[in-house]
Amino acid sequence: MSPAEIRDVIIEILEDIAPDEDLTGLKDEIAFREQLELDSMDFLDIVMELRKRHRIQIPEEEYGELASMESTVKYLTPKMADL
Amino acid sequence: MTSEASQTDCPDNQRIVITGIGLTAPNGNSYTEFREALLNGKSGVQDYEIRYFGKTFAGVCDYDERRHQSRKDRRRGTRAASVGIYCANEAVIDSGIDWENTDRSRVGIYVGVTEHGNVETENEVYEIKAFDYDTQYWSHHHNPRTVANNPAGEIALNMGIIGPHYTIGAACAAGNAGMIQGAQMLRLGECDFALAGGVSESIHTFGIFAGFNSQGALAGEGDPEKASRPFDKHRQGIVVAEGGCLYTLERYSDAKRRGAKIYGELAGYAMNTDATDFVLPNPERQAECVRLALKKAGLEAEQIDIVSTHATGTESGDLQECAGLREVFGSSDKTFVNNTKSFIGHSMGAAGAIELAGNLASFEDGICHATINVDELDPGCSLPGLVVNQPREVGPVNYILNNSFGMLGINSVVIIKKV
Numbered sequence: 001m002s003p004a005e006i007r008d009v010i011i012e013i014l015e016d017i018a019p020d021e022d023l024t025g026l027k028d029e030i031a032f033r034e035q036l037e038l039d040s041m042d043f044l045d046i047v048m049e050l051r052k053r054h055r056i057q058i059p060e061e062e063y064g065e066l067a068s069m070e071s072t073v074k075y076l077t078p079k080m081a082d083l
Numbered sequence: 084m085t086s087e088a089s090q091t092d093c094p095d096n097q098r099i100v101i102t103g104i105g106l107t108a109p110n111g112n113s114y115t116e117f118r119e120a121l122l123n124g125k126s127g128v129q130d131y132e133i134r135y136f137g138k139t140f141a142g143v144c145d146y147d148e149r150r151h152q153s154r155k156d157r158r159r160g161t162r163a164a165s166v167g168i169y170c171a172n173e174a175v176i177d178s179g180i181d182w183e184n185t186d187r188s189r190v191g192i193y194v195g196v197t198e199h200g201n202v203e204t205e206n207e208v209y210e211i212k213a214f215d216y217d218t219q220y221w222s223h224h225h226n227p228r229t230v231a232n233n234p235a236g237e238i239a240l241n242m243g244i245i246g247p248h249y250t251i252g253a254a255c256a257a258g259n260a261g262m263i264q265g266a267q268m269l270r271l272g273e274c275d276f277a278l279a280g281g282v283s284e285s286i287h288t289f290g291i292f293a294g295f296n297s298q299g300a301l302a303g304e305g306d307p308e309k310a311s312r313p314f315d316k317h318r319q320g321i322v323v324a325e326g327g328c329l330y331t332l333e334r335y336s337d338a339k340r341r342g343a344k345i346y347g348e349l350a351g352y353a354m355n356t357d358a359t360d361f362v363l364p365n366p367e368r369q370a371e372c373v374r375l376a377l378k379k380a381g382l383e384a385e386q387i388d389i390v391s392t393h394a395t396g397t398e399s400g401d402l403q404e405c406a407g408l409r410e411v412f413g414s415s416d417k418t419f420v421n422n423t424k425s426f427i428g429h430s431m432g433a434a435g436a437i438e439l440a441g442n443l444a445s446f447e448d449g450i451c452h453a454t455i456n457v458d459e460l461d462p463g464c465s466l467p468g469l470v471v472n473q474p475r476e477v478g479p480v481n482y483i484l485n486n487s488f489g490m491l492g493i494n495s496v497v498i499i500k501k502v
Binding site: 016037 | 153155158159214219
């Protein structure tokens with residue numbers, strides 16, 4: 001997957017876990033929590049959905065890499081390159 | 084041992100009244116819609132299909148899930164809580180209380196449930212099947228969804244209520260049990276405003292259908308609207324339903340002070356236990372429970388105008404309840420008898436609360452709604468006051484007695500008085 005495709009994957013997951021949010025103006029460089037009403041259970045949802053949908057395993061110590069769209073895509077690019 | 088004084092002799096700050104009703108039933112999403120459906124003979128039972136079990140019948144609710152809850156919170160929570168949130172908000176609105184200025188630390192939530200957690204557990208087991216039952220795919224939402232207090236706790240979250248909240252697990256007696264608990268907590272001064280009743284999400288678990296089917300107690304043949312037929316000789320068994328009904332309960336002194344409308348007063352109640360069988364009812368204990376509620380209300384049996392029966396459409400349950408009622412009410416033709424499950428099926432933990440709500444309007448209109456789908460009355464269920472197929476004008480109604488019984492021999496009775 002390309003970084004742009006990975007971004008689409010994350011957007012799809014966010015649409016499911018935060019269905020009341022408008023994601024069209026999401027700023028990739030700003031932390032999700034500063035733009036969206038997401039709590040720790042929502043971040044676990046992102047981890048779980050990546051695991052279920054794409055078999056991506058994210059170790060707990062690396063959850064911080066999912067802080068923003070930019071950091072998430074950067075972190076996932078090598079993990080999802082061959083998908 | 085202490086004996087309790089008649090609950091009608093209480094001072095005003097110990098009298099408990101109903102000041103608001105929020106409900107969703109398979110044939111109506113408000114008190115007035117539901118009553119209209121009952122008087123018009125409108126069923127809420129329809130064709131239904133659920134994983135593994137396949138095609139069956141169920142009472143399905145169509146209330147607006149988004150009316151009082153965001154999509155995100157609905158996704159995170161449970162159907163039982165969604166039903167509860169709808170009912171709780173509607174009840175508070177109906178009560179007319181100044182909710183913005185109500186001290187939420189003095190509000191208590193007491194929600195009766197038959198069971199809780201089966202739906203979510205079945206869903207998760209189904210989900211991880213796709214991953215060869217690898218439990219790392221098991222949802223982190225599972226525990227908050229399945230804790231026994233979930234339906235009440237989600238109501239508290241939704242409405243910012245910070246008084247006590249919990250569920251009352253009481254099988255199919257739970258709707259009455261929730262009301263009784265709310266009344267007791269008001270009397271004890273543990274809260275000033277109680278949201279109390281019952282909810283059910285049971286139609287979303289295949290296990291309840293499969294369990295009743297294996298027990299030989301599930302209806303499933305012919306026209307769905309005719310499937311739930313308590314007291315009929317050709318009854319088929321239980322139709323499972325979902326739904327909810329929560330009342331706002333207040334002390335009479337508080338309700339009177341704020342000029343609240345009052346649907347009725349909890350004149351008496353009782354709960355007891357068969358201690359004889361896992362599933363089969365015991366008419367002697369049921370009759371004792373009715374008598375105990377009458378005693379607490381300071382009433383004689385013939386003073387009850389309407390008995391709302393629990394009967395579910397199983398041969399044993401119908402006959403045993405009728406035997407119990409015959410024992411208490413004898414040949415009284417002043418007491419009218421009906422059944423709500425014939426319209427909506429068995430809404431389990433919500434049943435007691437919903438079925439009472441369907442009768443409360445009788446205080447105003449003097450009409451007793453019927454039990455429908457009785458094509459050939461079972462002679463064993465031929466109670467003198469049974470209102471069959473068509474509603475009946477019965478004149479002034481002052482007392483309604485509501486039966487609700489459940490597995491493991493749990494019996495509950497509430498008596499509501501016109502105020």
